[in-house]
Amino acid sequence: MSLEFRTLQPAQYVRKHIEAGFRPDGRKLSERRPVSISSGHIKSADGSAIVRQGNTTVVCGIKLELSKPATEAPNTGFIVPNVTLPAMCHPSVKSGPPSADAQSLSTFIKEVIESSQLIDPADLCPIPSKAAWVLFIDVICLDHDGNIKDAAVAAVVASLRSLKLPRVEYDSDMEKICVTSDFVELSLRDLVVSSSFAVLDVGSVNLIADPTWEEEERVDSTITLVLFESGDICLTAHSGGLPISQQTLQSAMKLATTQSKEVLKALKLLK
Amino acid sequence: MSARYDGRMNNQLRPQKASQGILFKADGSARFSFDKTSALCAIHGPLEPRYPTVNSNLIVRVITSSGSLTSPSTMSLAATLRRIFSNVIHLPFQPRSEIQVAVTLESDLGEFALLASSVNAIMLALMDAGVACTKTVAAVCIGINREGKVVLDPGAEEAKGLKSIHTFAFDNHDKSHMVFSSGEFTLNDMKISTVTGGAACRMVLGFMRNVVTQKAERDQKCLL
Numbered sequence: 001m002s003l004e005f006r007t008l009q010p011a012q013y014v015r016k017h018i019e020a021g022f023r024p025d026g027r028k029l030s031e032r033r034p035v036s037i038s039s040g041h042i043k044s045a046d047g048s049a050i051v052r053q054g055n056t057t058v059v060c061g062i063k064l065e066l067s068k069p070a071t072e073a074p075n076t077g078f079i080v081p082n083v084t085l086p087a088m089c090h091p092s093v094k095s096g097p098p099s100a101d102a103q104s105l106s107t108f109i110k111e112v113i114e115s116s117q118l119i120d121p122a123d124l125c126p127i128p129s130k131a132a133w134v135l136f137i138d139v140i141c142l143d144h145d146g147n148i149k150d151a152a153v154a155a156v157v158a159s160l161r162s163l164k165l166p167r168v169e170y171d172s173d174m175e176k177i178c179v180t181s182d183f184v185e186l187s188l189r190d191l192v193v194s195s196s197f198a199v200l201d202v203g204s205v206n207l208i209a210d211p212t213w214e215e216e217e218r219v220d221s222t223i224t225l226v227l228f229e230s231g232d233i234c235l236t237a238h239s240g241g242l243p244i245s246q247q248t249l250q251s252a253m254k255l256a257t258t259q260s261k262e263v264l265k266a267l268k269l270l271k
Numbered sequence: 272m273s274a275r276y277d278g279r280m281n282n283q284l285r286p287q288k289a290s291q292g293i294l295f296k297a298d299g300s301a302r303f304s305f306d307k308t309s310a311l312c313a314i315h316g317p318l319e320p321r322y323p324t325v326n327s328n329l330i331v332r333v334i335t336s337s338g339s340l341t342s343p344s345t346m347s348l349a350a351t352l353r354r355i356f357s358n359v360i361h362l363p364f365q366p367r368s369e370i371q372v373a374v375t376l377e378s379d380l381g382e383f384a385l386l387a388s389s390v391n392a393i394m395l396a397l398m399d400a401g402v403a404c405t406k407t408v409a410a411v412c413i414g415i416n417r418e419g420k421v422v423l424d425p426g427a428e429e430a431k432g433l434k435s436i437h438t439f440a441f442d443n444h445d446k447s448h449m450v451f452s453s454g455e456f457t458l459n460d461m462k463i464s465t466v467t468g469g470a471a472c473r474m475v476l477g478f479m480r481n482v483v484t485q486k487a488e489r490d491q492k493c494l495l
């Protein structure tokens with residue numbers, strides 16, 4: 001009976017649960033799914049991580065390439081993030097050129113990295129004007145059960161923590177750039193954690209933490225907050241859907257602060 | 272309070288310019304600019320949709336000044352604008368039809384204010400096209416500088432030196448339709464910038480009201 005209801009009236013199914021104060025998978029409204037992060041397992045990548053958040057699984061791989069820095073910025077390297085949603089991750093995803101969702105996620109990751117200044121671009125330029133690292137950060141969603149944003153940010157941060165940059169030397173006599181087999185640690189300015197909430201108005205406005213795919217599709221809008229370890233906010237994103245009041249934003253902030261502690265713990269365990 | 276790079280005070284927006292009905296083939300068009308940060312919007316609709324749906328379908332395309340249509344940032348911006356205007360346009364008004372919105376970003380300094388200009392240009396173009404809307408929205412960019420002071424409508428270079436940047440879109444009922452904040456800020460910063468953002472959006476809505484009124488008066492004179 002409930003399976004028919006779930007398939008034929010998915011919006012009502014989610015709504016009835018939220019009205020009663022819990023979710024289809026039994027979680028409380030403010031409860032996040034347990035997160036597990038592991039890093040450094042992909043040996044062909046220079047940095048990597050896998051994040052599992054309930055059923056949502058996201059893999060991140062970082063590849064390094066050496067390049068000449070731009071003439072107008074001779075001391076900075078390049079960071080090129082890309083998020084892919086392959087057709088295997090969910091029945092609704094078709095194969096073909098990147099969808100608007102994938103492009104939005106790529107832009108989101110780029111904004112998080114730039115806004116948080118996680119990496120000092122000067123760290124990526126071992127020899128100014130001659131050699132700069134290009135970080136190709138590829139995030140691939142293997143299983144899409146909602147809230148890829150949070151998983152993707154966790155995967156990127158974990159991969160960056162596992163990244164080791166080879167030391168680069170410049171031989172001025174031979175005018176050659178040599179990549180040695182020594183490694184230099186990449187220091188991250190701070191850790192960031194993303195917390196996304198779905199917003200559903202069932203008479204009162206409810207914030208739903210870490211929505212599943214089923215919930216994400218059927219809600220009025222979503223807010224994402226990216227917080228530093230210190231508690232300061234790095235990025236806030238909400239667009240369209242239900243207009244958000246200041247109160248809702250504040251509640252989201254409070255929830256995000258408590259929830260990010262768990263993810264921070266998981267990130268710190270990696271090293 | 273010391274003056275900023277262009278002589279403005281912290282609570283002053285850049286001079287706004289807007290015009291409607293500038294493209295003859297489009298059903299509605301408008302250009303909106305905060306000084307040099309300018310966006311041009313063309314609306315075509317209602318059109319025959321590819322797949323008829325109960326509510327009319329909204330398609331938003333964003334093109335940069337260099338002609339780029341499908342880069343991640345333009346597709347992301349288009350998705351954002353679509354989410355905002357799906358709530359502004361009264362989509363059930365014309366079922367089984369399509370409304371196409373094409374936005375051209377006319378400057379490429381990478382300013383945050385381009386998002387705000389795009390929202391304002393689309394709103395004016397919708398009014399020019401006579402598309403049924405349930406509310407009017409206006410967007411504005413706010414910054415918080417290193418001294419913790421709120422700074423309205425930062426320029427491209429000025430924005431690089433700020434501690435955080437917030438782009439807001441509020442409607443005529445003072446409800447927030449879009450918040451994009453980045454940088455480093457606290458909950459208190461968010462509260463202050465939201466209040467300032469709301470007030471600034473009201474100012475821009477007032478400006479848009481003037482533009483529409485003046486155009487209506489001009490059109491009346493032409494008819495007589």
